Amino acid sequence: MNGFRPNLPGTTERSDAERQVDAVQRQGGIFARAVAVTRMPMIVTDATLPGNPVIFANGAFLAISGYTMDEVLGQEPHFLDGPDTDPATIQRFKAALAEQRDETLEILQYRKDGGTLWAALFVGGWADASGRVVHHFLSFLDITRRRAAEDDLRRLTQDLERRVAERTQELTAANARLSRLLAENGVLLREVDHRAKNSLAIASSLLITQAYQQADPAVRALFLETQERLGAMAQAHDLLSKSLDRSRIGLAPYLRDLCASLMTAAGTNAGIRIEAQADEDIHVPANHAIALGLVVNELVTNAVKHAFPSSRTGHIKVTARRSGASHVMLRVRDNGVGMSGDREGALGYGIVRSLVEQIDGEMDIDCDSGVAVTVTFPG
Template sequence: MSADEQDDLGASAGRVEFEGGGPGAGGSAGIPAGDALADDSAMLAGRHQGRHWRESTITDDDLSKRGGPFFAAVEMTRMPMILTDPRQPDNPIVFANKAFLDLTGYEEQEVLGRNCRFLQGPKTDRDTVSVLRDAVKAHEPVSLEILNYKRDGTPFWNAVFIGPVHNPQGELLYFFASQLDVTRRRASEDSFRQAQKMEAVGQLTAGLAHDFNNLLTAIAGNLERLQARLEQPDLRRRLDVIQIAADRAAHLTRQLLAFARKTALDPKPIDLSDAVLGFVDLLETTAGSGVELRLDLRRRLPACLVDRTHLESALLNAVANARDAMPKGGEITIATSRLHLNGDALSRELPSGDYVVLEVRDEGEGMPPSVVARAAEPFFTTKSQGKGTGLGLAMVHGFLQQSRGRLEIESEVGRGTTIRMILPAHMAASEVETRGELVEPAKLAPRLSAENSKLVLVVEDNEDIMALARETLEEMGHRVLTATSGDEALRLLHREGNRVDLLFTDLIMPGNVNGLGLASELRARAPEVPVLLTTGYNEELAQGTRVPGMDVLAKPYRRAELMDRVRGALARHGEGTKRRRASDFGPAQE
């Protein structure tokens, strides 16, 4: 008999055979699902047994008696096993235990007498088949993972060990093959690799956003100054266009940071239904005139601890997506509810407990499973070029993960889509924040008199941003000291003693001391001095690390924003400090 006649266990020279419905996935390998070590221990056992049988031998009589102890043991094991006979044409299966039949879904009479290639299907890797075929032709043991198919057509990843069995004279009698369904392990590995990839993309994205925010701060700041001093209407219109573009770029960097989970959140207990009602006018505007907005809001929900601004942004993104999915109009439903997770918490990758749910449902075109699986990936979009960045749902996903929640997307082609945002409940209801009247930005106040002027230490390594900050503060009437690193700022603080009234510092700077370190050092030595931090991105702030008495101004910022935040910092922390106590930076002064 030729080697081609012997063939391999499951190897095929281009022909695919299916039985009872063709190829198919998942399933049990006959090993308890709760045994976390089943995959590895079983594969190791298979390798050990294969080497033992090849180095020792088994008599032909041992294998010819189906009622003997060998077959009884193999039949009882929970690992799927088969024997094939290379002495017969096409190396057919001559024995299959119950675990193998349970794994594949076949009956015994359907597998006996057939070559194992019937387990293959259209997505079985041909290179893997070639490795298996070569080992069988050479009568060598082999272990590998191959995509096989069940009787009902579902695919499963099969960890196969194949070993030759010889008689005392060294003649090849059989091939022994053990199998193990490792589909869930492969899926976990794929998920882990995807998570690693997304983490790498997030780190890159956050770094880019930081650099762009520095550039945009300089661009927007200088534009404001030109707009304030330019008289020609035509040139002012051109500057307005540039300003709008800069604002859009700033919004894009905020989305990038939200996706990367590097945004500094300010979570407060809020009522989810009240939060929706608080800006329903903006939601209606976003939905557009051709879409009917329907609210299904539950009362007396537990509060959730969340950043209101980012929640509103996430909801606006979901509503905008729902609107775009219904070009001919339709109905968008915004619903809130409560959810308790117990036994099903693990499947949703959340701890057990109480949650509140915000859903956005549309009657649009829906999405196929392949699109749903990628909908929250950054830069993935099905919209035409120029119609979307692919960051909307990625931003929502990042925000919810950072808020210890979860994003779920359900969709069916022709049946619409549901975007579900799940947030952990916060039971301290008495602390719930309510939305008050929106406060307009403060009007530009007149320049301070000399006696009310404060000394501000500005720490910024970007020269353009430094110049803008200095000019703005001097326009307010303040005196300004500047430093380009945390180390230089510390030296200035020691030199100036207790004269500094406000520290305005960037977070990421060259040298041994970053903005947080500088703020902590200052607060330890002179706790009455207010600190205003500015950042385009910072890991520590995103994770909630703060210094008491510290305010944060996100880049890119407007001139009016900087003025308001400086006034606020001085007002909150400067009152009642006309007579300061002694500090480590110098003697007390009146």
């Protein structure tokens, strides 16, 4: 299994080796005795003889290697090397002995029973009075557990790196699929937006055409009111199509654009001013935005028609504010003549109540100094 040689020296040669050990112990005094009893496995070689044979091994070395003293004496110093010992490390070991210099290395060694151990091996020389190295001391620190822990850590690291690489590859592929789907979705949404805008524009044009073909002013007004409702829906759709989040819409810009359009539509009533003010941080779901746009359209249109008779000038103000942590308060107020029976029973107020119910809101009407309609809803 290793470099151990079973052909041990004969009796005479063994006696010579023992005398060498005795000589080392006498020359080394208390130091030699300390080596003999230390728990650090150690061997001593004779550097003056061919092959640098082992002439002493302490009890700790015999225990860790499994060999007896008789089996160890006369062996070459690298006799614990085996088939899996790194050849480059063996060469460093042999070179240190041949060049008679100190060396520290980690090396795989083999016990007598074939088991392996990792050792931190230190090679050092002992010179005589003339400076010639006559002995080598070799100490073996068992680092098997440390190397096993390092191997386990290395395997865990490699496994983690493999898993990270696999996961990264999966995420890269998933991101590529997502990017492709988003691109396809973007094309689809643009096509839907285009068709929706065209449909709303065509419907609006048809209503206007039909309105001016009606001889009855009341019928014509109904067509135009319906066209204005489509306009409110079209503005909500336009803002959604430009938003990064197509599920929600900023209420402030929506109300400003809507009121600007209603101001234009009320052009014949030049003395009426329509104003919008809203908290910029209010965002509402898309379906709520369309309902709220229709509510504002109905209330403002109703105020334009009924609050300022006989070319009376006035002001219509649309506001949206936070009401507590979970609700929004939308208010349309005018400073007109107040609520009349005709105005309260108009079709627009019935539509408003229906729309407010759709968004789980509540509606309140205040007729002090004009009319103020307040809609409170979750948001």
